[in-house]
Amino acid sequence: MRNTWLLLGPALALELAVLFLPLFYIGFRSLYDWNPAGTSEFVGFENYYWLFTDPDFWEIVGNQLFYLLGLPLWVLAPLAVAYLLRESVWCAGLLRSIYFLPAVMSPAIVGLVFRSLLSTDGSVNAALDGMGLGSWTQSWLTHPDWVKPVVILMVLWAGFGTGVLIFTSAFAAVPRDLFEAAKLDGANFWQQFWYVAMPSISNTVVLWTMYQIVAIFLFMFGWIYVLTGGGPGLASATMDFSIYQQFIRFGFYGTAAAQTVVLVLSIALVPAIGYSIVALQRQFTGAQNR
Amino acid sequence: MNFRRNLLLVLLALTLTVPSVAQPLQPLQKMPVPNTAASIEVWSFLPGNYEAGEQAFAEAVASFNVKYPQVRVNITEMPYGTYFDQLRISLLAQSGADVVTMYGASQAYSYKDGLLPLETAIDPELLGSLRFVPENYSADGHLYALPTGTYGYALLANNDIFAQAGIDPNKGLATWDALLTTCRTLAQQGIEPISSGWRDGFLLETYIYMISSQLMSPKKLQDWVSYRIEMDDQLFVETLNYVVAMRDAGCFGGEASLGRNMFDDTINRYSTGKAAMVTISTVGGAGWASGGVPNSSGHLLPMVPTSPNPPMLDSGAEAGWAITKWSEHPEAALAFVSHMAEPATQAAFARLTNVPGNTQGSTIEIQSDLQRQLLEFYSIPANHTGFAVFPLPVLAVIERNAVPLMSGDMDVTRFLDAAQRAFRRFR
Numbered sequence: 272m273r274n275t276w277l278l279l280g281p282a283l284a285l286e287l288a289v290l291f292l293p294l295f296y297i298g299f300r301s302l303y304d305w306n307p308a309g310t311s312e313f314v315g316f317e318n319y320y321w322l323f324t325d326p327d328f329w330e331i332v333g334n335q336l337f338y339l340l341g342l343p344l345w346v347l348a349p350l351a352v353a354y355l356l357r358e359s360v361w362c363a364g365l366l367r368s369i370y371f372l373p374a375v376m377s378p379a380i381v382g383l384v385f386r387s388l389l390s391t392d393g394s395v396n397a398a399l400d401g402m403g404l405g406s407w408t409q410s411w412l413t414h415p416d417w418v419k420p421v422v423i424l425m426v427l428w429a430g431f432g433t434g435v436l437i438f439t440s441a442f443a444a445v446p447r448d449l450f451e452a453a454k455l456d457g458a459n460f461w462q463q464f465w466y467v468a469m470p471s472i473s474n475t476v477v478l479w480t481m482y483q484i485v486a487i488f489l490f491m492f493g494w495i496y497v498l499t500g501g502g503p504g505l506a507s508a509t510m511d512f513s514i515y516q517q518f519i520r521f522g523f524y525g526t527a528a529a530q531t532v533v534l535v536l537s538i539a540l541v542p543a544i545g546y547s548i549v550a551l552q553r554q555f556t557g558a559q560n561r
Numbered sequence: 562m563n564f565r566r567n568l569l570l571v572l573l574a575l576t577l578t579v580p581s582v583a584q585p586l587q588p589l590q591k592m593p594v595p596n597t598a599a600s601i602e603v604w605s606f607l608p609g610n611y612e613a614g615e616q617a618f619a620e621a622v623a624s625f626n627v628k629y630p631q632v633r634v635n636i637t638e639m640p641y642g643t644y645f646d647q648l649r650i651s652l653l654a655q656s657g658a659d660v661v662t663m664y665g666a667s668q669a670y671s672y673k674d675g676l677l678p679l680e681t682a683i684d685p686e687l688l689g690s691l692r693f694v695p696e697n698y699s700a701d702g703h704l705y706a707l708p709t710g711t712y713g714y715a716l717l718a719n720n721d722i723f724a725q726a727g728i729d730p731n732k733g734l735a736t737w738d739a740l741l742t743t744c745r746t747l748a749q750q751g752i753e754p755i756s757s758g759w760r761d762g763f764l765l766e767t768y769i770y771m772i773s774s775q776l777m778s779p780k781k782l783q784d785w786v787s788y789r790i791e792m793d794d795q796l797f798v799e800t801l802n803y804v805v806a807m808r809d810a811g812c813f814g815g816e817a818s819l820g821r822n823m824f825d826d827t828i829n830r831y832s833t834g835k836a837a838m839v840t841i842s843t844v845g846g847a848g849w850a851s852g853g854v855p856n857s858s859g860h861l862l863p864m865v866p867t868s869p870n871p872p873m874l875d876s877g878a879e880a881g882w883a884i885t886k887w888s889e890h891p892e893a894a895l896a897f898v899s900h901m902a903e904p905a906t907q908a909a910f911a912r913l914t915n916v917p918g919n920t921q922g923s924t925i926e927i928q929s930d931l932q933r934q935l936l937e938f939y940s941i942p943a944n945h946t947g948f949a950v951f952p953l954p955v956l957a958v959i960e961r962n963a964v965p966l967m968s969g970d971m972d973v974t975r976f977l978d979a980a981q982r983a984f985r986r987f988r
Binding site: 306307308309321325326327390391392393410412413414415500501502503504505506516518519520521522523526 | 645646649650652653655671672674675759760761816817819820821953954957961962964965968970971979982986987
């Protein structure tokens with residue numbers, strides 16, 4: 272027992288020091304009119320009051336939930352392509368590499384390129400105009416109705432290759448005999464996908480879904496900062512972007528700390544709900560099978 | 562065991578509370594520069610603003626070193642886009658430059674815990690010789706940034722386009738109603754009246770400065786500087802209504818302007834002949850914009866009908882200089898800041914950058930009629946601005962809501978509600 276703690280001790284201490292202590296510190300500071308360079312006054316839950324009574328905060332929460340509408344797309348699109356690549360496809364390795372390329376590109380560069388392409392005077396509108404589709408041109412990044420779908424599509428573009436890679440690995444671990452047996456039993460392409468492939472990689476699908484949810488809450492900053500600046504208005508702003516603004520631009524340190532706590536709880540809560548649904552579904556399916 | 566645990570908890574609590582008991586700032590006092598060698602670091606976004614910016618700063622440092630050879634000055638140029646973020650990070654780390662370029666009033670107030678109040682340290686004679694000092698005080702009664710340079714928002718008009726449209730710019734821009742009529746006439750002829758870009762929000766800020774300054778009597782300006790009025794004041798309702806009136810008269814062109822930036826899109830459009838007018842803030846900017854349009858003339862934005870002021874320009878200090886509280890050589894930093902504000906330094910700076918100083922009677926070497934016109938505008942005694950008083954969170958709200966307001970997705974009431982919420986938060 273003593274040896275176990277000796278072995279675990281350094282890792283636990285490191286985890287505590289670099290992960291949990293800063294988190295607790297932020298939580299502690301969220302109860303102050305936090306002023307890192309001066310006098311901080313204890314204000315209780317006032318920062319949370321400001322946050323929850325601020326319509327801007329709820330608009331940003333609404334954006335986060337809207338972005339979650341992209342989840343089926345972010346999961347199903349790479350899943351379908353990985354499944355198609357499983358078959359004998361011409362240059363499957365090359366195609367996988369091409370799909371993976373966006374994953375190794377800097378969000379700053381990608382954001383700038385998309386911004387240039389999608390600006391009102393940009394190449395996309397120019398191309399539409401050139402093809403006689405002038406009525407299709409839009410203010411892609413400056414109209415509140417268009418900017419969120421554009422962000423969803425860009426997240427798909429950026430994460431697609433990683434998804435394909437992960438699902439390809441998952442499919443590779445499924446014994447081919449299962450598919451051959453299903454074929455012999457007369458299962459068509461989609462029946463094989465639905466009744467053989469999906470149950471075999473369901474854990475990977477759940478994992479990728481959870482990763483995408485966390486990414487939507489945590490890793491959007493680079494895209495939003497460069498592509499839309501959170502605008503128009505707050506139409507595309509995310510919580511991480513808002514925390515950055517509160518902290519760095521406005522110097523509202525306490526509110527930023529409170530928002531960070533809310534963000535951490537949201538990240539913990541949404542996957543928890545997801546896992547609960549999956550667990551309930553499995554229990555229900557198990558009960559039905561019994 | 563309990564004792565040890567309790568001791569640990571007390572130590573932890575103390576550690577977490579240490580930053581809460583930091584001492585409030587004391588104003589910097591006058592002090593001589595020691596004869597021992599010292600090195601100061603200066604951060605600024607200004608050198609990149611001018612063609613000869615680096616040379617201007619090198620000359621300013623050289624003349625400083627004539628007086629203080631023992632002080633080595635290292636200027637670090639930073640891009641404007643991320644400059645204030647870098648300052649915030651520096652403030653959090655409580656380390657970085659000794660001297661920084663900073664706007665005064667509420668913008669400096671946002672960084673007040675990293676800056677030393679200067680009002681008692683600057684030589685009263687020098688302070689008295691500078692324009693725009695009162696409006697650069699923060700609401701807490703401290704002067705965190707010593708203002709230098711002069712900017713002024715004016716309109717440039719492409720005389721050829723005006724002639725083509727059959728409008729005399731002097732008549733067409735003489736009054737507010739004439740301006741709106743001019744916009745309508747130009748727009749009807751398919752000409753973009755004022756080169757516009759709302760995406761970065763700076764152009765909306767610009768018009769808010771220009772029009773709110775017109776509406777501010779000296780007393781109202783004082784009320785604004787000391788925050789006796791807020792963003793829900795009738796002054797700002799009127800200001801926004803005038804901007805919307807310009808929009809509705811077609812002054813800002815079509816929907817494409819929503820996707821453009823003020824910097825540098827509007828200048829480029831004007832200088833390539835795609836718009837009849839553009840708003841510029843400096844003589845140097847006017848030179849850049851009129852580079853492709855030599856037949857340009859300068860104009861005041863016509864006074865709005867409810868203005869209590871005579872014809873004037875929204876004009877103030879170009880920027881200012883502040884000393885950080887972590888500077889290890891505050892005496893040398895103070896000497897450098899004072900040096901940058903001195904008439905001789907500002908005159909030398911103006912020669913290379915075309916930015917007139919903010920010392921009384923400061924001017925630049927006139928090279929064109931356009932420059933002469935703009936300098937005449939700069940010298941109007943009634944000029945003033947409430948620019949530096951807008952808190953950063955309010956400016957952020959204005960910037961981000963510029964597109965919704967100009968596209969009609971947001972009305973003036975909602976726009977000002979959002980700005981007022983940010984203002985109350987700031988207070």
